[in-house]
Amino acid sequence: MKVPVSWLSEYVDIDISLDDLADRLTMAGNEVVAIERTGWIDDVVVGYVRAVRPHPDADRLTLVTVDHGDGEAEVVCGAPNVAQGQKVAYASIGAVLFDAYSDEPGKTRKLKRSKIRGVVSEGMVCSVRELGIGDEHDGILVLDEGARVGTPIGEVIGESVLDIELTPNRPDCLGIVGVARDVAAITGNQLREPDVSYESTGPDVHELASVEIADPDLCPRYTASVIEGLKIGPSPKWLQERLASVGERPINSIVDITNFVMFELGQPLHAFDYDRVVDHKVVVRRAADGEKLVTLDEKERKLDRDMLLIADPERGIGLAGVMGGANTEISDTTTTVFLESATFHGVNNRRTARALELSSQATLRFEKGLRSGLSEVGLRRATKLILEIVGGKAASGIIDVHPGDGKERQSVEFRRDHIKKILGVEFDSTLVETTLKNLGFNFRRRDYGWQVRIPYWRPDISIPEDLVEELARIIGYDNIPATTLSGRTPKWQSQPALELRRRVTDALVEAGMRETISYSATTTTGEARINLPVDTPRAIKLRNPVSADFAVMRRTLRETILETVARNSRTWRGPIAVFEAGSVFLDYGEGLPEERQMVAGAFAGPRNDLHWDASNDSSDFYDAKGALEAVLGDLGIQAVFEPDEDASFTPGRTAVVKVPAADHLAIGVVGDVARDVFAQFDAEVESVAMFELDLAAVLKVVQDSGKSGKFEEFVRLPASQRDLSLIVDTGTTAGQIVEIASRNRIVTSATVFDVFQGEGVPEGKKAVAVRLVYQSPNKTLTADQVAKIEQQTLKQLLNELGAELRV
C-alpha cells in the first residue's frame, strides 16, 4: 500500500521525522519497507519571474529574469506559458534534473551553463517532467503564488510516499484513514476523520429506487444513495493528483470519487447510471449457471451460481464487489447516479474474483471480510464529495438493507487479567484506556475490565487476544519484559528414528563422507535411470510442481546421489565421497504416503587426495562397503554381506546386507553401479560404488536386539596369534574361510590380510593369508593346544573348501 504523506497528513498531524514514523509504524505491525521521495531536488528553489522579454535571435525563446532569493539570474526559456509575476521552480547551474527528452525512465542529467542561440542561460525554469513529479512537459510548472522565493523546491512540491507491506488482517489500512488511525494511536495526536455530512435536497430516496437482497448470506448489508442533476466531466486536478499518487488513473469525476473514497476509507463503492437500471430496482442475487454479463472491461463473463450478481429486474448490471457491468456504466450523458456501498461475503468475493481471474482493488478489500458498518460511512462520504465536487442534488435519506444485522460480533469482553495472562505484565487502567481511546475504540468500564465496542473499520478484532495485541503493539513490544521460561518441563520421549538417522549421519561423516541434501522431487524418467525395483509403488504426482523437473516426489535416493556424483565429477578433481540421509515417499494408496528414511552414499574418483605417499587408485566397492561397515560397527549390528542381484548394480559386484540375528533381515545393499545405469548420468568418472541403507529396517534391528552399547569384560589372559597361508579355488570367498576358521570358540578373530593370484600360485587358485587369534577366557593356552586347534581348522578348511597350506 502506497501512502502519500501529504494525503496522510490530511487526517493526522505528523510531528516526528518520517524515518521515526516509518520505524514506529513498522514496530506496530505496519511494516514500512521504503520511503519514496519525489520532488526533492538539490539546487532547485522557488523563483519569482521578474521580467520576460523576447530572445534577440529566436522567436520561440524568451529571456526570463528570475529572482531566486539569493540574487537574480537570466535564463533562456522555451515554455510558452512563462509570464511575469509567476512563482516557478528555478534550477541553478549544477542541479541534477530528470532528462525530459530521454525514453529511459528516471534518467537524470546535470544542468550546465550553456549558450542558447548566443545568450548564456544562468540556469533553468523547470517543467513537471524535469522535476520528476509527472509527465507534463508542454510548459513550466507554475507554483502557488504564496510560495516563498528561495525556498527549496522539495518543501513546496516534494512528496514522500510510505510503502507499507500490509498484513492480511488489516484491511482498514487499505484506506489512508486507517493508517492515520495507527499514526494517531502511536503519536497520541488527534485523528481528523473525513466529514461525511451533507445536505440532501432531493426527494425521498425510497421514491427513486429500491434494493432487494435475495441472497443475504453473501450480502449482509447494502446501502445506496441517488444523486440527480449531475453533469459529469473530468475530476478536479487535486483529486486526479491524489489518485495518481496511489497509482490510479483518473476516469471521470464520479468514478474518481468512488475510487478516492476506497483509498481513503477502504470501502469499495460502485456507481451505476440510474437511468439505465431497469425500474430503478436493484436485486442482489446469485447468478444462474451460465448467466452472462459484459463487465466494464468489455469482456463477456460466464457466471455460475456461486457468484453474486447485482441485477435489475431484467439482467445483471454488475458482478458484486468485483466489477461493474458495461450496461449501466457512468458516461458523459449520465445525469443521475445510483451509488452503491455494500458489504459482500469475503470468501465468496475472493472465489469469484479468482475464478474469473479478475483481481481488483475492490476484491483486495472485500476478500478480507469488511464490517458492515463501513459501508454506510463510505456511502455518505462519497455522496458528500459528489455534491461538493460535481454538484447535483442528493435524494434524502439512504437505502439501507441489512439482513446481516445481529450476525456480526459487536463487542469484546476484555478482562483485566487477560493482559497479564497473555503478556506476563500488567498495564494500569489509565494506560489501557488511553491506548484504546487513541486507537478510536469505544468501551465501557465493567467490574471485570472493559466491554470494548468493535470499531466498524476493524474486522480483525473479535477476541480478547486481539485487544491484547492492540495494547502491546501500541505500547510497544519493547516495553514488555523478557522472562525465562519456568514451570513444568515435559517428560522426555525417545525419538528413535531421529536419533538413529543422526547417529548414522555422524558415523558416515567420521568415515570421511560429505553430507548432501537434494530436492525431494524429481521425474519418473529420471528415477527410471536407476532401474527401480518392479514392486516400487507408483510415484506421487504433484498437481502444480514448480517445474517439470520436479513433477513427482522421489522414491529413491539412488538417483539423486548419482546425480550429485555426476555433477561434481565435472568440477571436482579430488575424491568424491558423498551421502544423503532423507525421506523417500512411497504411496501405498491409503491417506498420507509412507515417508521412509533412507541413506544412500557413493564413492567415485580417486580414493585419496593427491599425496606423495598415497595411492592414486580409484575408489571402489570396498570403499562403499567400508563406510557401511563403519556405520554397522558403530551401531553394534553384526551383518553379513551376501552376493546378490540388483538392477542398479553390476552383477557379481553387488552384495545385500543382512542381519543374521534378525531373521536375516535385509537392511541395505552395496555394489558397483552398473555401467549402463551410470552411463545415463553423464559423469566424468570411470566407475561409482554406491550403498543404500534402509533406516526403517535398521531401526527394527536395533530395537529388537536391544543390546547395543553393552560392555563385555575383556579377557586378561595372553592371546596367541598364528598366520595361515592357504591355497584355495578362486571362487572361494574370504567369508567362507573366516566362517570356518572362527568356529572354534577359542578363536577370537580371523582376519584375511592378504589375497594373491599370479606367480607361484597355480592357475584357478589364489593364495589367502589369514591371521587367527587364539584366546581362552579361563586359561593360558599352550603351544600344543593352539597347534591342535589349528590342525582341526586346517582339516575343516581342506574338507569343505579344498584349502591347502601354501608351502
Next chain:
Amino acid sequence: MPTTQSSESVEELKIDATSALRSADSRDQLEAWRVEYLGRKGRLTSVLRGLGSLDIEQRKVVGASANRLRAELESLFDERLQQAKSARVPAGSIDVTLPGRKPALGGLHPSTQMIREITQAFNEMGFQTIEGPEIELERYNFDMLNIPADHPARDQFDTIWVDQDSRDDILLRTHTSPMQARVMEKTDPPVRVVVPGKCYRYEATDATHEWQFNQVEGLAVDEGITFADLKGTLYEFARRIFGPSRKVRFRCDYFPFVEPGVDMSIDWNGRWIEIMGAGMVHPKVLENAGYDSDKYTGFAFGMGPERISMLRNDITDIRHFFANDLRFLTQF
C-alpha cells in the same frame, strides 16, 4: 733473542690454534676462532707482521713456517665448518615439510549444521526435537492453524498440492507449523518441542527464494506461559546463535495461528533482518487441538536455517544449498 722467540711462537701458536679449533663446535664459536687466529688482527697475522724485525734468513724460515701454518689452519677450519654445518641434519632426518597423512574428513551439510545448532540451543532450554511428515493434510497445514480455505492469509503460503484421484486435501507442507497441531492433538501439556524439517512452496527460484527449504518450528504450551517468556526464550536463542552483543528487535507481525504476532529481527550491519516469525498461540489453534484455551497459553516460533546460515556465512545465493556442489559443501 727475538729470533728464537718468533720461531717458537709459531709452534706455540699452532698448538693453541689446533686445540682451540677442536673445542669449537658451533658456527659462532668457529667464527670467533677464525677472527682470533686468522683474522686481519689475528694472532697469525701479527706473527707475519713481526717478520720485518728479523734478519732476512730468519725472515725466510719463520715466514715459510707461518705461511704453512696458515694453509694448515685454513684447511682445518674448513673441515670443522663443514662438520658443524652437517651436524644440523642428524642422521635419519626426514623432510618435515612434506604433507602429513591426513585422515579424510567428511562433513555435515550446512543446513544440517545450522539445524543442529538451533535445535541444540532449544534442547538446552527443555525443548525436545521431534519431526513430522513432509507430505501433509490440508487440515494440519492450514485448517487447524486457523487458516481456513479461501482465507486471504493463504496467499502467504503458495502451496504445492499432491495430485491424487481420490482426494484433494494432500499437500507438501508449506511450513513446519502443522506439527503444532499434531503434537497438541497427541500429547497433553506441558509441551515444549522444536521441529526441524523440509518445507516446500510454489515459488519461483532466485538468489533469495527456494521452493524447497528447511524450517525449525518451536512450540511451548502450558499454564502460565506468556509473551514475556516468548521474548526471554528467543532473546536467549539469539544470544547463542548470533552472539551476546547482537541487537534484537521484536515487532508486531501477523500470522493467523498466533495472537499477538511477532517478527524477530536482528541488527545486521545496521539493517534489521527478519530471523523468525513468532507469537502467542492463537486460542483457536489451542481449541482445535482440544486444549482448553482458558487454562493454557503458549508461544510458537518458526525460522529458516538456510537464511540464518546465509547471514552468518555470507552466502548470497540460497540455490547453493541443494545444488550439492562440493566446492560449496566443503567450505563448511
